[in-house]
Amino acid sequence: MATFQSLPGFREFYPEDFARRNHIFRLWRQTASTFGFAEYDAPVLEPLELYKAKSGEEIEAQLFSFTDKGGREVALRPEMTPTVCRLVGAKASALKRPIKWSSIAEFYRYERMQKGRGRCFSQFNADIFGEPGPEAETELIAMLVQCLAAFGLTEQDFYVKLSDRNLWFYYLEALGIDEPRIRGVLGAVDRFEKYGEEAFKGYTEQFGPLDDGVKIKVLAFLQIKSLAALEHTLGSIGGEKLTARLADWKKLLGNLEAMGLARFVEVDLGVVRGLAYYTGFVFEAFDRKGELRALAGGGRYDEMVQKLGGPALPAVGFAVGDMTFALLLEQRGLMPTFVQVPDVYCVIGGAAERHAAFGDIHALRAAGYRVDYPLKEVAFGKQFKVAAESGAKIALLYGGDEIAKGVVKLRDLTDRSEREVPQADVVATVRDFFTGGR
RNA sequence: GCGGUCAUAGCUCAGUUGGUUAGAGCACAGGAUUGUGAAUCCUGGGGUCGCGGGUUCGAGUCCCGUUGGCCGCCCCA
Numbered sequence: 429m430a431t432f433q434s435l436p437g438f439r440e441f442y443p444e445d446f447a448r449r450n451h452i453f454r455l456w457r458q459t460a461s462t463f464g465f466a467e468y469d470a471p472v473l474e475p476l477e478l479y480k481a482k483s484g485e486e487i488e489a490q491l492f493s494f495t496d497k498g499g500r501e502v503a504l505r506p507e508m509t510p511t512v513c514r515l516v517g518a519k520a521s522a523l524k525r526p527i528k529w530s531s532i533a534e535f536y537r538y539e540r541m542q543k544g545r546g547r548c549f550s551q552f553n554a555d556i557f558g559e560p561g562p563e564a565e566t567e568l569i570a571m572l573v574q575c576l577a578a579f580g581l582t583e584q585d586f587y588v589k590l591s592d593r594n595l596w597f598y599y600l601e602a603l604g605i606d607e608p609r610i611r612g613v614l615g616a617v618d619r620f621e622k623y624g625e626e627a628f629k630g631y632t633e634q635f636g637p638l639d640d641g642v643k644i645k646v647l648a649f650l651q652i653k654s655l656a657a658l659e660h661t662l663g664s665i666g667g668e669k670l671t672a673r674l675a676d677w678k679k680l681l682g683n684l685e686a687m688g689l690a691r692f693v694e695v696d697l698g699v700v701r702g703l704a705y706y707t708g709f710v711f712e713a714f715d716r717k718g719e720l721r722a723l724a725g726g727g728r729y730d731e732m733v734q735k736l737g738g739p740a741l742p743a744v745g746f747a748v749g750d751m752t753f754a755l756l757l758e759q760r761g762l763m764p765t766f767v768q769v770p771d772v773y774c775v776i777g778g779a780a781e782r783h784a785a786f787g788d789i790h791a792l793r794a795a796g797y798r799v800d801y802p803l804k805e806v807a808f809g810k811q812f813k814v815a816a817e818s819g820a821k822i823a824l825l826y827g828g829d830e831i832a833k834g835v836v837k838l839r840d841l842t843d844r845s846e847r848e849v850p851q852a853d854v855v856a857t858v859r860d861f862f863t864g865g866r
Numbered sequence: 867g868c869g870g871u872c873a874u875a876g877c878u879c880a881g882u883u884g885g886u887u888a889g890a891g892c893a894c895a896g897g898a899u900u901g902u903g904a905a906u907c908c909u910g911g912g913g914u915c916g917c918g919g920g921u922u923c924g925a926g927u928c929c930c931g932u933u934g935g936c937c938g939c940c941c942c943a
Contacts, residue, residue, distance in 0.1 A: 433916095436934070490942080507943070535943085540867080543937075551943080701943095725943060749943065778900080808901045816903040827901060839902080846902090 437539070437547025447766030449550070452750055452757075453532050455578045456552040463571045465530040465554055470511045472534070476501040478510045478736070490537045492547075504536035508553040509705075509729065509745065510736060516557050517738020526564070527557035544721045544752040555745030557733070562680035564744045565709050565728070569684060572713060572724055572746050573692045576753070580762045583691040586723060588713045591699040592677070593706055593727075598669045599649060599662065603642055609635055617650050618700045652697045655681055680709070705729045711746070715756050723756065724748040772858060773815035773841075774801035775808060777827045785826040788836070788854045795855055797862070816841055822861060824854065 434440055441449060460467065476493050493503035505511060508531060516527060531553045538547060554571055556564040569588060576586055593614070600610045612631040619627035631638060638646070652658050655677060662670050684693050701710045710727030714720070726746020733741040757763040772792060776785050785801065792799045800818060802811055808827075815823040825837035825846075835848040838857065849857045 433934075537943080539942080540940090541935085545943080549943085722943070747943070752943095775902080805900095807899060809899060809903085812902045813904085823902090825902080829901085837902095841903080844903080 435547070437541045439546060439548060443768070444766065448754065448763060449750065451764065451766065452579075452754065453550075453552075456532060456575055456748070459571060459574050459578050460530040460552070460554060463528070463554075463567065463574070465528045465571070468512070468515065468529050468531050469533060470505075470508075470515060470531075472505055472536075473502050474505055474511060476503045478514070479503055479506065490539055492536045492538055505533075506535055506537045508533060508535070508551065508747065509555075509732065512553065512555055512745075513733045513736050513738065513743065516555075516743075517733045517736055517741065520557070520733070520739050520741055523557075525558045528554075528567070529557075530554040544749075544755055546751060550750040551747040552750075553745060553747045555743055557741050557743045559744070560730070560742040562676045562683070562709070564742075565680050565711075566683040566687075568726060568744055568746055569680075569693065569711060570687050570689055572711070572726065572748070573689050575748055576713065576723065577692075579757055581756070581760065584716060585756070585760055586692070586713055586715050588693050588711050589696040589699045590680075590693055590709065590711045591695075591697050591701075592673070592709050593700055594708045595658075595662075595670075595673055595677075596649075596697070596700065598667070598673060599665075600646075602665050602667060602670065603645060605642065613638070613646060614700050617646070617698065620647075620650060621698050650698050652695065654695050658695065658697075676709075701725060701727060705732050707731060709744070713748075715759075719759075720755060721752045723752055767819060768798075769819035770798040770800040771821060771862065772797055772799045773811075773818050773820035773823050774799065775811040775815060775823050775825045775827075775839075776801060776805075777808075777831075778805060781826040781828060781831050784831045784851070785824075788824070788851065791855050792858060795859065797858060822858070824858075 439445075457467065476491070479491060491503040491506055493501065496502050512529060512531070516523065516529070520527075532550060533553070534548055534550050536548050539545065541547065552575060554568060556567060569590070572588060596614055596617070597610055600613060605613065609631075612635055616627045616631045628638060628643070649661065652661065658677065659674060662674060681690070681693070681695075684690055699710060699712055701712070706727040707730045708728035711725070712722045713724040714722055724746055726744070728742070728744045730742040733739065733743060754763065774785050774789055776782050782805075789799050789801060800820070802814065806814075812823065820841060823839040823841055825839060827837070830837050830848070831851075833848070834851055836851050836854055837846055838849050838861075839846045
């Protein structure tokens, strides 16, 4: 057993694991690019204040934080939102609108390990700044769907729940509830799915029992699962804010439907999301079977940039974590196995032939082909076995007889046919083979 | 932070009521095989039995502690 092991919750990526992670990152990047998002990155280590200012003292318990040698209180980033808000805020006036940014980065939280959750994890983050209307949500939800669909997942595998903190506020206001109590009710709504009636316990302790008439309405509102039901409930109340908000909902859902994504999106007002900074639409992606943690989450946070010292700048964003997502891909058999496969494997006779082969090997590699060969002298039989197992399409045979004739034997490892090629033509011949010529 | 459960080779595991030098399969490496691919056979490397203490003539095995993994709770991207 090794003397040293990795810290609890941290991951090591052996080549096979690294290839899987690369596969995920590659498709996320590609998706972000097709949606016109620009990629950025930022420091892993940030001033502790950045997170205290944003999320309150409680999140500090989950931070990897310490004092550096200069006496600064610092923390490993637990999420990207405060950082990206600082970056955008600092240059907001110089950035072309809309500001569409994305990143793939690793984050750290000092938490108890569990399935789909570790102390370090990677997230794909995407945000749009400077767009107050539901057009921004349209872009982000569409991209969120594509970030999962790009791997072959369908509406039978996952869906996105859409909710709205503004709508809750306006509705509860219309019922005559003041702001502190609204927050209390939202806390109960957040927990209702899991705890049922128990969810209101915290509210009752703080504010006393919720009026029965109000509670019935809250419970009914919470179970709304369609735009039609929403309109039905709110239509009778009216009011400028609610009417305008309903128009936003219609626009967002209409946009998503026009993109052909309606089958991925479900209205679910039971989602309000715990993070305090969300200010409008919020959404979360889940696997359809309901076996895993949330795959992704996001929402609007219009006040964050300003709170961190920047200009007033509306913002929406979401994040997809890599751990739960990888579990889902594996469950659905959508995680390919990755092997490093050479294009060409060279079978080499002895020391003299080896030197003859090296020139071609390097020339082929410089031409962009993946070429491998045994580092040590090995019996022919074994070399051919290795060549076949490597997955290479062709083997180049550098034997004494061939070298003497100034040729190389090219073996097609798929159909086992062989032919001789003048050594001077090796690169051109290999190129023809792979471009379809043969 | 709380509870359950587990820990023997790189992986999957066996190891008798406590008894000599801890085993197998797979994987890896070498050979049988100095000119051609899935087989077979032989050989080899690799272990502080998670770590520490205790009981015992003797501990992989029993007891206590500890660390780590997994699962659930709390919390929450």
